[in-house]
């Protein structure tokens with residue numbers, strides 16, 4: 001595949017880079033099938049993408065085939081749920097060699113954790129008046145994908161207990177609410193270890209979305225690095241430019257690489273594949289220049305050809 005030349009550094013250019021390393025499909029809580037996400041990326045000028053479904057790589061094979069057909073570079077990936085000092089932290093694993101070894105086992109454990117967690121969330125939602133909560137969430141999700149909080153949110157809306165998803169999260173499922181069950185997730189450091197051992201790059205997902213102070217965020221970055229983490233999302237969707245510059249300083253101080261992603265879940269919202277705030281001019285290197293990824297990206301992301309899918 002002829003490779004787009006991606007910039008080796010962030011120059012503060014406001015034109016879209018054509019990179020999106022954080023998106024969801026029907027393999028987790030996204031609305032579009034994996035191939036449809038890839039098609040939308042191709043149509044929107046995204047040249048390098050990663051499908052990052054929650055705790056699974058189930059959509060990656062389908063996405064990989066579509067990516068080859070449509071001339072988009074695809075990195076196999078997943079967004080892993082973890083726990084750090086009582087905070088639910090997400091780690092994107094960019095996996096040029098696919099999910100292997102401890103990570104493959106880890107993903108199986110994550111699927112079991114998600115099931116046990118769904119039962120616990122269901123019990124809590126029943127106390128709030130949602131009878132047969134597990135069956136109702138399953139009805140929302142369909143038969144195939146693992147259950148997540150959005151399925152319970154939709155079930156609460158369908159039962160008329162809340163007017164919309166936003167209210168469902170604000171009152172019952174969001175951070176610190178009854179349905180925010182984190183106890184089943186493994187520790188941040190363990191999950192980072194799985195990604196590193198699989199030859200992948202561990203990326204701290206959306207560091208600005210955990211409600212942490214700057215100091216606490218610094219501690220999170222330090223612990224993440226101590227565990228072997230190599231990068232963080234400098235840009236996740238749309239964010240304030242001053243805050244982004246400040247985050248860039250925190251990454252620069254720690255010699256982390258910077259990733260970017262929309263966190264796209266469904267069409268029609270304010271996010272689309274490839275749409276996000278432009279990264280500022282910074283010395284923090286783009287994650288695609290990381291030694292573990294540079295070869296794969298330059299070779300046209302032929303991870304699928306090398307059997308990683």
Ligand code: AMP
Nearest residue numbers: 029054147148149150165166169170174
């Ligand atoms: P889970 O993976 O089961 O913990 O569910 C987390 C997912 O819920 C996130 O990845 C988002 O897709 C979704 N989510 C979180 N907060 C909200 C919110 N306030 N409104 C709508 N969806 C949300």
Ligand code: MN
Nearest residue numbers: 024029054265
């Ligand atoms: Mn999600």
Ligand code: MN
Nearest residue numbers: 079090205206
């Ligand atoms: Mn996330």
Ligand code: MN
Nearest residue numbers: 022024079263
């Ligand atoms: Mn996400």
